[in-house]
Amino acid sequence: MKAVVLSILMAFGMGVSLGHADSTNATTSTAAQITALRKQVDDAYSAYSTNDTSGKLWDAYYYLNDANLPKIFELAKRDPASEASFEAFAWIVTNPSLSPRSQPLASQSLEFLVDFHTTNPNISEICRTLGSLLSWDPTDKTAQKFLSAASENNPNRNARGYATLALGQMLKGEVDWLDYFQAKAPPLTNQWWLQLNAANQEAAKSGGVNGLSAEAEQAFNTVLTKYADVSAQSRRVIRQPKSTLSAEAKEKLYELNHLMPGKVAPEISGEDVDGRALRLSQYRGKVVVLSFWASWCGPCMQLVPLECSLAEKFQGQPFAMLGVNGDDTRDAAKRAMQEEHMNWRSFWNEGGPNGAIPQQWMVYAWPTVYLLDPAGVIRLRFVGYMDSNLLESTVERLLEKSQVRKP
Secondary structure, eight states, X not given: XXXXXXXXXXXXXXXXXXXXXXXXOTTSOHHHHHHHXXXXXXXXXXXXXXXXXXXXXXXXXXXXXXXXXXXXXXXXXXXXXXXXXXHHHHHHHTOTTOOTTTXXXXXXXXXXXXXXXTTOSOOHHHHHHHTOTTTSOTTOHHHHHHHHHHHHHOSOHHHHHHHHXXXXXXXXXXXXXXXXXXXXXXXXXXXXXXXXXXHHHHHHTTTHHHHHHHHHHHHHHHHHHHSTTSBOOOOOSSSOOOSBHHHHHXXXXXXXXXXXXXXXXXXXXXXXXXXXXXXXXXXXXXXXXXXXXOTTOHHHHHHHHHHHHHHHHTTTSSEEEEEEEOOSSHHHHHHHHHHTTOXXXXXXXXTGGGSHHHHHTTOOSSSEEEEEXXXXXXXXXXXXXXXXXHHHHHHHHHHHHHHHTOO
């Protein structure tokens, strides 16, 4: 495999020594060595992202990224306070293709950033990465420490704004994970659960999930009062990007106060894919699984058999499956529902994934699934994934509780 990859690299003029960092020409400066190694990887990424049809360029890029990243880290460690090292550490932290071998180097790079670079004005990309629930572990205390220090001490106003928003996003993300952890509470059998358990215990010392929520809310309100006009530099794919930090913070505040477990779900009022009037509140009194789905979304369609089994298993009980469709046309939605035997109703959402309903519900990953109790209170939320066992067991528990409460 190495020979194949190297031949591809050479074909694109990206040959690289796979030896240790000290094999590089000794007369070349550390900064120049870092720049050269980074350029090789960046060029490989550009070739893969624009020309790859066979997957070979992805293999070449991934292998080169994994080979060069430790060299870049070792070079940056020589003078960790330098601007070249800042750029190297930032490049590692924001790297989109970290292998399991390289992941620890990202955490170590973040520690160097905490020690030497919280006042660097060029931290926007770092903040964007750390603030993304899909890019970084929101329970990472080193990341939170970096953002907290930058939000207070960075001399650049824009940088303080980016750090403050990202800190709020991380804290809100930690609330998300801990809500899930506390709902599931499985045996602690792997490293991820051990980390969540440690984060849960740490959060309990300062008010638990409610304390974290209050800290996140404070960060977002600080953005609104101090950095409202700062450009957001958003790179959203699914939802429309926002132009200012104010718009970003308002969204996150709304999500924190209305779309998290324990909050009453917002009303949805419109029509289904057949054009009939439909409101979410008409399902009060029932346990509701509300699924944001689309026929173009592979993971959404993979959930359909589970959703069908839930609809069948709880038929005749106060339970309802309900969808919000993200297709561009009604015909596409109807065809998928017919082919997959989806015999429950779905809201028609004019505008596809950028329509009004997913915008209101802050849907940034498909599928997104909510579980509502009979009072319309959100009990579970899954963003971009599904824990089928937790969902089914919680539906059963809520149904049992609703039956007990009947007179």
